[in-house]
Amino acid sequence: MTKLQMTSDIRGLNEECGLFGVWGLPDAAQTTFYGMHALQHRGQEGAGIVSNDHGRLWQERGLGLLSDVFRDPQKIENLKGDSAIGHVRYATAGTHGIENIQPYLVHFNDYQMALAHNGNITNALTLRKQLEDTGSIFQSSSDSEILLHLIRRSHEKTMKAKIVESLRQLRGGFAFLLLTPEGLFAALDPHGFRPLCIGQLADNQYVVASETAALNMTGAAFVRDIQPGELIKISDQGMQVSHYTNNVTLNIDAMEYIYFARPDSTIYGVNVHIARKKMGRCLAQEQPVPGADLVVGVPNSSLSAAQGFAEEAGLPNEMGLVKNQYIARTFIQPNQDKRERAVRMKLSAVKEVVAGKSIVLVDDSIVRGTTSMYIIRMLKDAGAKAVHVRIASPAFKYPSFYGVDMQTTTELMAANHSLAEMTSMIQADSLAFLSVEGLVRSINLKTPYTGSGLTTAYFDGHYPSPVYDYEASLSDKVAAGLVTFDAEPMAAMPEIISVKKGV
Template identity: 85%
Template sequence: MTELQNATDFRGLNEECGLFGVWGLPEAAQTTFYGMHALQHRGQEGAGIVSNDNGRLWQHRGLGLLSDVFRNPEKIASLKGSSAIGHVRYATAGTHGIENIQPYLVHFNDYQIALAHNGNITNALTLRKQLEDTGSIFQSSSDSEILLHLIRRSHQNSMKEKIAESLRQLHGGFAFLLLTPDALFAALDPHGFRPFCIGKLPGGQYVVASETAALNMTDAEFVRDVQPGELITINDQGMQIDHYTNNVTLNIDAMEYIYFARPDSTIYGVNVHIARKHMGRCLAREQPVSGANIVVGVPNSSLSAAQGYAEEAGLPNEMGLVKNQYIARTFIQPNQDKRERAVRMKLSAIKEVVNGKSIVLVDDSIVRGTTSMYIIHMLKDAGAKEVHVRIASPAFKYPSFYGVDMQTTNELMAANHSLEEMTEMIQADSLAFLSVQGLVDSINLKTPYNGDGLTTAYFDGHYPSPIYDYQSSLQDKVDAGLVNFDPEPIAVMPEIFSIRKGI
């Protein structure tokens, strides 16, 4: 491991969550509940809803799945009002208590405000210290709460101006929903890391959601994607679109297409299932397997890529693995022990399908390698002759700072081992990954912004925005003589050194 990789091993307050909001609809909380069901895959640790009843905000939140938190129908019925926002949480760091479950609801002496957040504020440590040093008292360990403190401290006249001023102080990847007695606000970071879209219900009411699948669930017609740097106001007068900054690009997180988003969602005009199928086709061209009998996809997020691989390779696409649909996704379990237990509980091999076969096993990614190792062992126990692993994404070599649970290079198998070592560790007969260019071409995002519109930092180290708190921590180690750098890794991530090194 390089000195640079060692220096990046720290924990942040990251999240990858789901948001839903609606304005001007009777029984808004019930519709929000339905919309959040379509987003449950984005977070399974906790859920909450805040409603607006004639200017008074009401809240219910709890730990667990949405169906657990709102198991009692009276909980939804108590959230009266014609507007609401909801949140499902996936915590990747920090504490996992009720205090971090959103939406947050705060009561000031002159107004109430609720907040739901998806993403990660990369300068959170700096901002939090500044706020605490000047008297702010935080109730949670999440970076999301910072925006509420900034809004309260703003001296701007209107709520919209307060929010805009506060957003300009944040860096990183974030989508926010804010509910006040008078309006619903939606904001996206200047790089558009997180998916965010707006729909309209048959009655003309606007809804905002993390994915278009939630629009479909609530019978809302897609209107538009929220664009980078936008602050959108929805109230009784309709929808107004403003920009809190004009310094924008589009760098949607490639992991949305690879893993996180539902296959029936469309992000910036690209359907997720079709993108994944193209990834599989490209993978078959780049990394063919000689003598294979069948293609088996790891359910569920890899099935689209497996279909594409099989069609391109001219091989049968078989159901060699069956998933217990009532088990949570392993990647978004909060710790390694729970991930390993979930793998053993959720998958089983069909012996009659895989016995004696040379298998192309298509998966969407390898992060820590634990899941792949268990699946290969399972297939070979069921009689598979060979298991050739093909990954429909590039190798994860760099940590994420924008809201995905890959925060340290210690966790990333490809950052610490060669391809040969990885192959041996997971006990595969061969292992190969999709190229970065193959990923970009497969998604084929059409964007009016410069570049390809994607964040591929996990694979190539090119971070679209400076990583401020990381940068300060890293530079302190450099100044103290604890870390040395050679030119190559500095060139890979130039933004990290842009301020204090002058590069």
């Protein structure tokens, strides 16, 4: 996965990747295409599908949106077979060439294997150096390829044992799909940083997807969320569920609920729209705006929170901003003038709604702050009397290392400026954020593990695991007592091994 410079991205936060896989279904590639379409919001840089036709794997991939990559119907026709995995990519580590577009397909002398990955491996630099020093030759700059090399080097007898041995060497955030001639494997890191779930089609075939929205798109019924440390094998014999490690906890990335996931997705039993709405309600309780006339949400990921804020505050929830739905979610522009023009192409103010009004502008986050400034300026140019910004998440002060494109604090506004300075910089009449406690309470994740079940390190500096190759970048903050790390989880969960067919 790769990293874009935040200086070139007006939105500031970039999507993770989306995974979809199915086993034992005629026209598997077509269903995979539909599933990936529901996950397009998770990555717009590239897309690919690998299919399995009686043990022979076929690949199609390319740069751009899913509709661009598979514009020619023949590409889907080329993907023969009754099993497939697909990937839509927004990169968090590596470069932007076709060599980094997944799923990867590798050809060994005795078998083929394809891999798709969502997340970021935090000991990737160390592992890659060890592998290269002993003869491995990498074809991409992505951390995802490391697992393929580890599997090939394993001396274990079975494919499952090779995968287990390899996964135990990885650290960080990862949701993997592996397609082999014998089965479809799905694995989640021991913290559950990334979402991954299982569904079942009408004829009992299993599918795996990053979000439940993709299950809905393909007509699959939700079966279960994949749990931290689990390795799932789906084959002609059914579904086998086991753990590759018992040392697990749950620290799902809070940004899935705040921004990344679709509002119609449900993650670990919590619907994203409902969670965002509760964030908005809590924000109105914690940071009210006396004398405001109406609430305006920034389309699209902030609309649920705006609805919750308006209901709690007893204010009208108006469409003061309209989004051009034909503009891609992430805009990359080289300078400030073009970035501002990009915002105006993407959003427009409704003058008849906002003119003469004191507005509560609800957004999901502020990263660099430039987009907020442009939107506030747009509303005031449309005649708004005042714009009070309320953010339905805590302030971003620390980088992410588990799969979000935010691995430096250099341009995190809240990491470098006081609240008063930020308010002045974005030209707001006031600015306030949801508290970490309010965020956790709003999501209200039910978990058998200790803690909230969420990763909130962006906001409070408390990382639920070491970050290994990245720790040196935080040394000054560790020394100042601003950043802390939990040890890797040690509390064992019971091993679960079961085979299900037609359940």
